[in-house]
Amino acid sequence: MTMFLRRIGQMGRRQSSSILSCYRPLITPIQHPSPNEQSRGFVSEMRKTAFEDRIRRLIRNDIQYELDRSPLTQLVSKFKSFSVDERSGEQWIRLNKKFGDNEEIKLEVTMFQVSAPPAKDGSLTTANDLELxxxxxxxxxxxxxxxxxxxICNVWPDSIEIDKVFMRDQDGMTGKPYLGPPFHDLDDELQSSLYDFLESRGINDELVVFLHKCMQHKSKNEYIRWMGNIESFVARKK
Known part of the structure; x- marks a missing residue:
């Protein structure tokens, strides 16, 4: 009987020891990178740095090329009776003026677009045919x-073309209001009178020449600013 109880006690201790072993924390040894892994990481970082340096060098070369062609210029703040807002970092500029006793005129001018003439039968459009x-x-x-x-106008190098004319509320347009017929469908005399209306307010051939020169400068300035921002971002360290 005594021997039987001893065996039971030994079995209980072994079972308790087995159960406790399940709850022992596992200690994972620290894994240090092998020399080969360290070497690969170093080479990868060198390639990344060399790649970023190449991007920065190409950007700086392009900026210098543009500056060698012509220096950066700040847009004039006035033209005739118009004040000029360059809108730095954006794709458009704004001009404002007062006219008469109660009129205010605002122009919003976007950067260049390219127009191609209608293709003739059997002919190809070339770069020389394109017009800004x-x-x-x-x-x-x-x-x-x-x-x-x-x-709504298109400003060509030597003329202004009215595309649309309509009335709208000062709060903008909601829904789909009637905007009138295409401008070229209007009576010829009415078309001519509306061009005279703009010309009497200083929207004329002189303004056309100024706007094209102005947007050439802005296009260059914005391009160099854009390149510089990318170069600065690539150079920034974490």
């Missing part, structure tokens, strides 16, 4: 109750 133009929105304000007379 500027999109311009002309807003004429009188008072809070009269709304805004708005012109």
């Amino acid at each position: 133009y500027i999109s311009m929105v002309v807003d004429v304000f009188k008072d809070e109750d009269s709304g805004i007379l708005e012109f």
Whole structure:
């Protein structure tokens, strides 16, 4: 009987020891990178640095090329009676002026777009056929109750072309208001009178020449600024 109890006690101790072993924390040895892994990481970092240095060098070379062609220039703040807002970092500029006793005129001019003439039968359009133009929105304000007379125009190197003319509220447009017929469908005399309306407010051939020169400078300035921002980002360390 005594021997039987001893065996039971030994079995209980072995079982308890087995159960406790399940709860022993596992100690994982620290894994140090092997010399080969360290070497690969070093080589990878060197390649990354060399790649980023190459990007920066190409950007700096391109910026220097542009500066050698012509220096950066700040856009003038006035042209005739218009004040000029360069809108640095954006794709457009704004011009404002007062006209008469109660009119305010605002121009919003976007950067260059490219137009290709209609292709003729059997002919190909080449780079020499392409022509740059500027999109311009002309807003004429009188008072809070009269709304805004708005012109959508294309500014070519030697002329202004009205594409659309309509009235809108000062708070903008909601829904799908009637914007009138295509401008070229209007009576010829009415078309001519609307061109005279703009010209009497200083929106004329002189302004055309100024805007094209102005947007050439802006395109260059924004391009160099854009390249510089990318170069700075690539150079930034974590």
